[in-house]
Amino acid sequence: MVSRLHAQLGAEKTRQLLKDELMDDELNEVCRIIELHDQRVLTEETIYIKI
Numbered sequence: 001m002v003s004r005l006h007a008q009l010g011a012e013k014t015r016q017l018l019k020d021e022l023m024d025d026e027l028n029e030v031c032r033i034i035e036l037h038d039q040r041v042l043t044e045e046t047i048y049i050k051i
Helices: 002-018 024-035
Strands: none
Touching: 002 024
16 A cells, blocks of 8 residues: 555656656656556556566
8 A cells, every 4th residue: 555655646746847848648658657666467568667
C-alpha cells in the first residue's frame, strides 16, 4: 500500500512540475510510468515501462 501511495503522489507531483513543459499525451505517459513503476505484471506495457 505504501508504494502505491508513493507512486500516486510521485505522479501527481510530476504532473504539477511538468504541466507547462510537455504536451498532454507526453505528460500522461510519463505520469502513467511513474504510477506503475513498482508493478511487475502489466498487460499493456509501453516500451518505456519495459526499459
